[in-house]
Amino acid sequence: MKSKILVVGSSLKDMGGIVTVIRNIEQSNLTESYELTRVETYITGSVLARLHIFIVGLIRYLYQLFWNRPDIVHIHMSNGGSFYRKSMMVMIGKIVRVPIILHIHAASFDDFYNHNWFQKRYCQFILNRVDLLVVLSQEWKKYFSTIVPHRKIEILYNGVFKMEEQVSRTNSTPTCLFLGRLGERKGVYDLLLAIKKLKEKEVKSKFLLAGDGEITEVKQLLKDYQIEDMVEVLGWINVHEKEELLRKADMLVLPSYHEGLPMAILEAMNFSLPVISTYVGGIPELIQHGENGYLNEPGDIEGLTKSLEILIHDQNTIVTMGEKNRTLIHNQFDINMLMKELSHMYQRLILK
Incomplete structure (x- = not known):
């Protein structure tokens, strides 16, 4: 029984x-x-x-x-x-x-x-x-x-339920995914500032923001920062849509100020994505800086911008880090x- x-x-x-x-x-x-x-x-x-x-x-x-x-x-x-x-x-x-x-x-x-x-x-x-x-x-x-x-x-x-299949991507423009509630705690406003800096440096990239929260405020900042051409705000998505985004994206970015152990990071790792995040909560127990992703202190806009620029310009590192994450999920998570x-x-x- x-x-x-x-x-x-x-x-x-x-x-x-x-x-x-x-x-x-x-x-x-x-x-x-x-x-x-x-x-x-x-x-x-x-x-x-x-x-x-x-x-x-x-x-x-x-x-x-x-x-x-x-x-x-x-x-x-x-x-x-x-x-x-x-x-x-x-x-x-x-x-x-x-x-x-x-x-x-x-x-x-x-x-x-x-x-x-x-x-x-x-x-x-x-x-x-x-x-x-x-x-x-x-x-x-x-x-x-x-x-x-x-x-x-x-x-x-x-x-997460480990994926057996390997996902390959062929994006002509590197695509960065944010999964989470749009707001200060998840660091979305820091991300927008980093995207603004990337545009000023003429770094070609695309950002997908998926989640509910302060959507109106985020869309207004896209206009203020003149980065509407680089960012798509998707709102909340269902499980199927999330999986499609994880197959499509080249990396996950989650510059949070507070976290437990984010499911978004584990799900991204499962789909062989490198992760850019912060030294908060249990994240450093998942991501080793320079090994399977990049970590910065919360609020470090310059560090976040640099981490994004490094990965956007290095497809080999994207693949290598992504494979390390997939292996880590299979072995430990x-x-x-x-x-x-x-x-x-x-x-x-x-x-x-």
Whole structure:
């Protein structure tokens, strides 16, 4: 008989990296050994839509706990409102004495944690109530070890389903892809400044920006910087469209200020793309500067421009770095391989 895992997280109809992680886990080989039941508590939309899904999710959560008791509750959590919503689930789960795994995906939990005295104390209270805290990288484990005992923290890297086919590209103009919410946190405004500098240097290239967010503001800056001929703003895209873009692009650029372990980077690596990003979150555990991509400090416009210019002008390096990334995915970030680690965590709590 399979052990029962109650998974709490965002709706799969929603967007973003957490949704991709939940979907990948549900489609992995983990389901061969465990019965996964999902309760959805959030979706992007109006206040009414968000309130409705949370209330329905809370009722379903209570039903599962009392009438279909799980062996483990696995909660996917970010910061902000997500933390407060999921903290209710944690406390209810502890009242009925079900083991709780809290899977932290927050990109800027440190800022959230230090916002004020009450929030800091509340975070400490909730995080120390769970049985296991799952984080996305060594860097985040080091950080959370200042809040929670080291023995209660485990690392589970995000993963993707490894591609067997090799992708080849024949773009006459090098194409750079940005995947993520358009806004300051993902560094899109820094990228626009870098593109402006590339145009001033007469570097021929094309940029595709895929994601929701501050689309109107970005389009206005394209006009202000006179780079409309170099940049296409695509808005939010579905899974199929994303795969087509990853096949088409020559590189991924994500100059973020805060990150956990971006699915966009892992997906780009899987499609044999080099990555230009920043020294934040778990990114340096994926990308080694000069080996399989280039990293700069957040806000370093000159460094970002230089990294882009180097790759745009060097097709051989694009191919070499891309192949290194594909190999890295196969060896370390294949979702089915990583699910063995999650299974060990489940068994540790079930047999406790």
